[in-house]
Amino acid sequence: xxxxxxxxxxxxxxxxSASPSxxxxxxxxxxxxCLEAVFEDIRGVDRVQSGYAGGAVPNPTYQQVCxxxxxxxxxxxxxxxxxxxxxxxxxxxxxxxxDPTSRNRQGADIGTQYRSIILYHDEAQKNxxxxxxxxxxxxxxxxxxxxxxxxxxxxxxxxxxxxxxxYFRRNERQPYCQAIISPKLAKFRKHLASKSKSM
Numbered sequence: 298x299x300x301x302x303x304x305x306x307x308x309x310x311x312x313x314s315a316s317p318s319x320x321x322x323x324x325x326x327x328x329x330x331c332l333e334a335v336f337e338d339i340r341g342v343d344r345v346q347s348g349y350a351g352g353a354v355p356n357p358t359y360q361q362v363c364x365x366x367x368x369x370x371x372x373x374x375x376x377x378x379x380x381x382x383x384x385x386x387x388x389x390x391x392x393x394x395x396d397p398t399s400r401n402r403q404g405a406d407i408g409t410q411y412r413s414i415i416l417y418h419d420e421a422q423k424n425x426x427x428x429x430x431x432x433x434x435x436x437x438x439x440x441x442x443x444x445x446x447x448x449x450x451x452x453x454x455x456x457x458x459x460x461x462x463x464y465f466r467r468n469e470r471q472p473y474c475q476a477i478i479s480p481k482l483a484k485f486r487k488h489l490a491s492k493s494k495s496m
């Protein structure tokens with residue numbers, strides 16, 4: 298993919314601007330392949346695009362982000378229909394499929410690029426995120442461990458290289474997909490079956 302194709306739009310939302318009847322959510326919680334696979338299966342989601350956000354280097358490559366020097370996180374940008382799926386419901390699924398109490402780590406994936414992060418698009422999203430985090434902390438969901446998820450405004454979203462997009466769909470039998478992504482998707486379908494497109 299050319300550098301020009303991966304430049305963010307002036308408003309920082311990347312190449313997938315939402316239509317008037319759609320909204321965007323940008324989230325990071327470990328490898329973006331895992332998040333992409335789950336959110337593609339959620340009713341009300343039109344599109345999921347893997348990419349990079351939250352860093353300081355323009356047009357980062359996967360190799361640069363993996364090196365941990367760009368400050369970017371691996372994220373997914375979700376285009377969804379708010380008449381079918383609310384932003385809060387997106388966050389409820391997000392918190393159900395990763396460990397938000399583990400700083401800069403998800404399982405064997407270690408580094409700032411794997412941090413738990415919510416990059417809000419407006420003040421309403423910020424308020425919903427902060428409110429839900431407060432509720433979950435008060436409930437002690439993770440054995441009393443506090444949530445370390447960052448809540449920051451989205452400045453720029455850079456779509457990841459083409460080979461990252463739809464990774465699980467195209468590589469379902471690959472060992473990483475079988476060992477890491479498939480169990481996460483199965484967990485989502487078990488606990489949030491009513492939201493799954495495939496159930």
